[in-house]
Amino acid sequence: MKDVLFLAWRSVLYFRAKSIILITCLVIIIALPIFLNVIMKECELQLLSRAHNTPLIVGAKGSSIDLSMNSLYFSNDLPELIDNKSMEQINNSDLAESIPLYARFSARDYPVVGTNINYFKVRNLDLQYGRKFTILGECVLGAKVAEKLNLHVGDHIITSPESVFDLAGIYPLKMKIVGVLNTSHTFDDIAVFVDIKTTWIIQGLGHGHQDVTTIKDPSLVYQSKDSVVTATAKLLQYNEINEENLYSFHFHGDLSDYPLTSVLVFPKDKKSETLLRGRFVANDLNIQLVQPKAVIGKLLENIFKIRALLDTFIGVVAITTFLACLLIFYLSLKLRANELKTLFKLGCHSTTIKKLLAMEVLIISGFSIVICSFVWVIIQVFKEEIVIKVIEQL
Amino acid sequence: MHRKYFTIPLFLLALISCNTPKEKNREVLTDKKTVFVSNYPLYYFASRIAGDSTFNFIHPEFNNTASLAWSPNAEYVAKLQNVDLIVFNGAGFESWKKKYSLPTSIIVNTSLSFENELIKVKEVETHSHGGQGAHAHYKTASTTWLNFSHALSQAQAIKEALENLNPENKPLFEKNFSELKSQLEVLHKEMKQVALRAKEKSFIFSSVQFEYLKSGYSLKGHTINWSSKKAINDHMKEDFKQIQGNLKSKYFIWDSPTTEANLSFLKSQNIIPIILNTGHASSGDFLEEMEGNIQKLNEAIDLGTN
Numbered sequence: 001m002k003d004v005l006f007l008a009w010r011s012v013l014y015f016r017a018k019s020i021i022l023i024t025c026l027v028i029i030i031a032l033p034i035f036l037n038v039i040m041k042e043c044e045l046q047l048l049s050r051a052h053n054t055p056l057i058v059g060a061k062g063s064s065i066d067l068s069m070n071s072l073y074f075s076n077d078l079p080e081l082i083d084n085k086s087m088e089q090i091n092n093s094d095l096a097e098s099i100p101l102y103a104r105f106s107a108r109d110y111p112v113v114g115t116n117i118n119y120f121k122v123r124n125l126d127l128q129y130g131r132k133f134t135i136l137g138e139c140v141l142g143a144k145v146a147e148k149l150n151l152h153v154g155d156h157i158i159t160s161p162e163s164v165f166d167l168a169g170i171y172p173l174k175m176k177i178v179g180v181l182n183t184s185h186t187f188d189d190i191a192v193f194v195d196i197k198t199t200w201i202i203q204g205l206g207h208g209h210q211d212v213t214t215i216k217d218p219s220l221v222y223q224s225k226d227s228v229v230t231a232t233a234k235l236l237q238y239n240e241i242n243e244e245n246l247y248s249f250h251f252h253g254d255l256s257d258y259p260l261t262s263v264l265v266f267p268k269d270k271k272s273e274t275l276l277r278g279r280f281v282a283n284d285l286n287i288q289l290v291q292p293k294a295v296i297g298k299l300l301e302n303i304f305k306i307r308a309l310l311d312t313f314i315g316v317v318a319i320t321t322f323l324a325c326l327l328i329f330y331l332s333l334k335l336r337a338n339e340l341k342t343l344f345k346l347g348c349h350s351t352t353i354k355k356l357l358a359m360e361v362l363i364i365s366g367f368s369i370v371i372c373s374f375v376w377v378i379i380q381v382f383k384e385e386i387v388i389k390v391i392e393q394l
Numbered sequence: 395m396h397r398k399y400f401t402i403p404l405f406l407l408a409l410i411s412c413n414t415p416k417e418k419n420r421e422v423l424t425d426k427k428t429v430f431v432s433n434y435p436l437y438y439f440a441s442r443i444a445g446d447s448t449f450n451f452i453h454p455e456f457n458n459t460a461s462l463a464w465s466p467n468a469e470y471v472a473k474l475q476n477v478d479l480i481v482f483n484g485a486g487f488e489s490w491k492k493k494y495s496l497p498t499s500i501i502v503n504t505s506l507s508f509e510n511e512l513i514k515v516k517e518v519e520t521h522s523h524g525g526q527g528a529h530a531h532y533k534t535a536s537t538t539w540l541n542f543s544h545a546l547s548q549a550q551a552i553k554e555a556l557e558n559l560n561p562e563n564k565p566l567f568e569k570n571f572s573e574l575k576s577q578l579e580v581l582h583k584e585m586k587q588v589a590l591r592a593k594e595k596s597f598i599f600s601s602v603q604f605e606y607l608k609s610g611y612s613l614k615g616h617t618i619n620w621s622s623k624k625a626i627n628d629h630m631k632e633d634f635k636q637i638q639g640n641l642k643s644k645y646f647i648w649d650s651p652t653t654e655a656n657l658s659f660l661k662s663q664n665i666i667p668i669i670l671n672t673g674h675a676s677s678g679d680f681l682e683e684m685e686g687n688i689q690k691l692n693e694a695i696d697l698g699t700n
Binding site for chain 1: 465467468469471472475492493494495496497498499506
């Protein structure tokens with residue numbers, strides 16, 4: 001048997017081009033369905049687990065998919081905005097706990113998610129380092145953000161402008177990192193969390209500046225008439241919030257009118273959920289209440305339709321590739337007819353020749369399986385990142 | 395030679411184990427629930443309703459009126475993020491809360507039921523900068539409890555919040571609240587009688603802290619915004635004379651003890667100074683201090699009438 005193995009091994013090495021082609025074909029046939037299966041399962045798991053953990057979402061009337069994708073996975077598609085008032089109404093109803101979300105801005109290509117600290121509780125997010133944000137301008141990083149950008153507690157991260165052409169726009173805000181979350185294997189790993197009020201400051205709805213009533217520099221005052229002080233554009237507005245300038249930051253108008261992308265709603269019980277849904281269906285306000293489970297379920301139905309199509313396609317490709325492999329074997333046997341005849345003339349039994357050929361097939365299949373195992377492990381390691389990229393594109 | 399056969403499985407195992415979630419940290423919770431109250435009147439109501447040792451109350455230092463200007467630091471807020479209930483006065487009392495991140499689901503705003511009756515006062519001059527138009531900064535007068543009907547609403551809100559937190563003690567809270575309610579109703583009635591006696595009189599109030607006393611009991615007068623710690627200067631005297639020219643008041647109500655020089659000036663103008671407790675912790679409890687206020691007002695009215 002050792003002799004057969006030796007001869008088969010030498011043959012595989014000698015016909016290395018043929019062996020590599022066969023191994024590649026087999027790896028593709030085996031790995032492609034595995035890859036798709038693992039990714040689809042992970043995709044389903046990610047989409048459904050977050051949807052299941054979020055009973056209701058309140059947002060502006062419009063695309064329920066955009067609303068759910070932005071609220072659950074912080075997608076770039078910004079839904080229509082709603083007032084902070086909507087959240088206060090839910091809180092005052094005493095039927096549910098509500099968590100505001102304002103996922104509109106980004107910092108170094110990662111979404112900046114404005115929320116409150118209850119978000120960490122409902123998503124079961126624990127801190128790896130540091131603490132939760134306590135004052136305006138502080139942020140907590142998802143595990144992957146901290147890892148990829150090599151940022152630690154005490155470092156700073158600067159928000160990105162919404163548009164590069166917005167030259168007269170709002171200054172980017174330099175935010176202090178006060179905590180890093182544990183890996184959760186969800187979209188929370190790739191987000192920067194701040195207090196909802198910090199996102200309003202990023203948007204320019206709140207600001208901090210020198211006290212106009214006490215400034216001595218006349219170049220900062222444009223006009224002071226009838227108790228109205230008009231400052232010039234030279235007036236310093238702060239782009240970083242710290243203990244010294246914290247109290248100069250303020251918001252104008254009623255915070256109830258400030259924007260949110262959505263509100264995550266966690267009803268106290270089934271009855272409260274029904275009552276809340278009834279209230280939102282009954283009124284004709286410009287807001288809608290969606291059940292992410294149903295929305296994502298529909299989205300997955302479409303994905304599964306595509307998957308069925310893909311499975312058929314892969315099946316056809318697999319059969320074709322398998323036939324091509326058989327053809328390669330057949331042609332290779334034809335080409336090696338003289339070599340095999342010589343072996344026979346040298347006294348090699350026909351059974352031994354068959355064993356030799358079978359061993360060659362086994363070696364090639366064995367290599368293919370080993371490579372597929374590596375591919376499987378690599379998919380397992382990177383599946384979350386792949387799925388996050390896939391969901392971002394949805 | 396054999397080591398080679400172990401290398402690949404070990405490598406695979408290591409790769410998979412890198413992907414395993416870490417064990418989650420768990421917070422250790424004590425049995426006694428912690429309640430934060432932001433000022434002395436709320437603390438008084440909460441502790442009266444809760445009775446003995448039901449909750450662990452935390453609050454800012456109640457040393458005179460400073461609790462109005464109190465604001466926590468980041469570490470204190472981190473502590474607040476872990477309490478079971480946060481009792482706020484509302485009405486702009488906790489102006490610092492806009493600067494900090496707190497768990498909204500455990501916050502009780504005790505002035506929510508009368509938010510339409512809150513009084514706005516101008517804080518800073520109108521100003522304009524950047525792309526924004528002219529805007530002024532306003533604040534809400536915070537000492538809501540000086541109107542005892544508001545104080546009762548606040549106590550009611552606290553009772554409901556404590557009941558939600560500790561439903562098994564509901565009968566005790568109900569009993570304690572009922573006692574407190576009757577005492578506050580007595581104060582309200584007495585204050586109404588003071589207002590009736592002062593119907594034809596007017597007052598000068600040193601600060602906006604008396605806005606709810608003024609509006610709640612229809613007291614006539616003007617708020618001059620003087621600090622009791624600051625000496626009355628010539629400019630202030632001019633202002634005073636101008637106001638007094640129209641008002642012809644006999645009473646000046648201070649929110650805390652003032653200097654002898656300030657008292658002398660008022661006496662020289664035939665004004666009776668009255669120093670009222672605006673709700674900070676003192677030698678007596680909240681009810682005693684408020685009863686003291688009513689007595690001082692009555693005495694001053696007697697003096698002014700004679």
